[in-house]
Amino acid sequence: MILELLTYLLKFIGIILLQILVVDNIELSSYINPYIYISFILLLPVTIKPWQALLLAFVCGAVVDALSSTPGLHIAASVLLVYVRIHYLRFATTKEDTESRIRPSMSKKGIVWFVFYCFSMTLVHHTFLFFLEIYGFQEFFSTLLRIIFSTLVTVLMIVVGQLLFYNTKISNG
Amino acid sequence: MRNLIFFIYRYHVFFIFxxxxxxxxxxxxxxNNYQKASFLNYTNGVAGNFYNGVSNTQEYFNLRRVNDSLQLENARLRSQQITSYYRNNISISNINDTVYKQQYDYIAAQLVNNSVTKRNNYITLNRGRVHGIEKEMGVISENGIVGIVMNVSDHYSTVLSLLNSNCKISAKLQKSGAFGSLVWDGGDPRYARLLDVNKHVPIKVGDLVITSNFSTIFPEGLPIGKISEHSLDAGDNFHTINIDLFTDFSTVSTVYVIRNLFKQEQQALEQTLPIDKK
Structure with missing residues (x-):
């Protein structure tokens, strides 16, 4: 149990550092602002208690907010993301999934399931985040483009990350 | 009462959410009421220390470019020094200068964090309260303006970059003196827009845009950029003007924070104005 908590803490620190130090510095275009830190939330176990997930999302958002000078935005977006995730997983998982306490990862649920899950969750998060960021609908279409491009890049990064790091580890363990 | 507790327990996920x-x-x-923002004041110290470590590492990769730009600036300042002027008058006497009194001085600072691709961009500087920086001071680079100080901790400060939807700077055209406000509407960090310039004002591509004297943050006449394109829609009262910014936000690394020495005097005077009762 302690070991599990410790690995989650390390993963959390790792993914935040990756977001802040690497991904935030990718200056491809102003339409591409990927936020891969949400993969920490997406990959939480299916059986985690909803209130724990919500609090974790709050903390995660607060840390990202503090480091990117955007008070509140990431908190609001990640808390919403977890709430949507709770309801999404209720429909998208089977009883065996819940009993074997899996994480919603690519190796357990298959690539189609995982990409669709990632895509819909990321779309919710980015839509909320970017419209909250410009605070209104005055730049509707440019924001829409930002959402679409950023979502695609975020999903691509998370999927590639899964292929690189998690696949072998999980099938061994 | 039991029903209420049961109800809350049943929907506790929604309530926590x-x-x-x-x-x-x-x-x-x-x-959003960013003068009163305090959230950043709490996190500023921690995040500032963190980014300071990061930028210490990154600085090595930029040394050559920084050296070049400093050398250029040194050359320009040297050419402005009093010793590089030919002295024309012979009689010298010490006069206590009452005509010119210094109003602004400049605090040099390094960027420790910066972004250009977000919709709302912020900058973190490695100078703070102990160095004399306060909220709402202007920040400029050697080429043009950069932004406005938003929050200050002891050793760091965060700057509202010009590339931010909350940033609106009063500017004017150097040639005609027509006023407008400078905003950035997302997209390319090299270009901004000048709004509210009346249609009767003659403008052309290449005209210089400078800071206006309406602002207490920036001294008058600092360069901002030059007009890169403009258009006037039929029936529109204002020009649509795109400005090519002088500051290259993606490479800027050393900046100067402007301290207005008369600010307290002005504020003290303005506080004596009767406040409207609503």
Whole structure:
């Protein structure tokens, strides 16, 4: 149990550092602002208690907010993301999934399931985040483009990350 | 009562969600009134230290470019020195200068964090309260203006970059003196827009845009950029003007924070104005 908590803490620190130090510095275009830190939330176990997930999302958002000078935005977006995730997983998982306490990862649920899950969750998060960021609908279409491009890049990064790091580890363990 | 507890327990997930969202929005709304923002003051010290370590490492990769730009600036300053002017008058006497009194002085600072691709961009500087920086001071680079100080901790400060939807700077055209406000509408960090310039004002591509004297933050006449294209729609009262910014936000690394020495005097005077009762 302690070991599990410790690995989650390390993963959390790792993914935040990756977001802040690497991904935030990718200056491809102003339409591409990927936020891969949400993969920490997406990959939480299916059986985690909803209130724990919500609090974790709050903390995660607060840390990202503090480091990117955007008070509140990431908190609001990640808390919403977890709430949507709770309801999404209720429909998208089977009883065996819940009993074997899996994480919603690519190796357990298959690539189609995982990409669709990632895509819909990321779309919710980015839509909320970017419209909250410009605070209104005055730049509707440019924001829409930002959402679409950023979502695609975020999903691509998370999927590639899964292929690189998690696949072998999980099938061994 | 039991029913109420049962009800709350049954929907506790929704209630927790609701409370956390409310907390997030409280933080957002307090920030929107950004002069009163305090969230960043708490996190500024921690985040500042963190980014300082990061930028210490990154600085090595930029040394050559920084050296070049400093050399250029040195050359320009040297050419402005009194010793590089030919002295024309012979009689010298010490006169206590009452015509010119210094109003602005400049604090040099390094960027420790910066972004250009987000919709709302912020900059972190490695100078803070102990170095004399306060809220709402102007920040310029050697080429043009950069932004406005938003929050200050002891050793760091965060700057509202010009590339931010909350940033609106009063500017004017050097040639005609026509006023407008400078905003950035997202997209390319090299270009901004000048709004509210009346259609009767003659403008052309290449005209210089400078800071106006309406602002207490920037001294008058600092260069901002030059007009790269303009258009006037039929029936529109204002020009649509795109400005090519002089500051290259993606490479800027050393900046100067402007301290207005008369600011306290002006504020003290303005506080004596009767306040409107609503």
């Amino acid at each position: 609701f409370v956390l969202e409310i907390a997030a929005f409280v933080i957002i709304f307090r920030f």
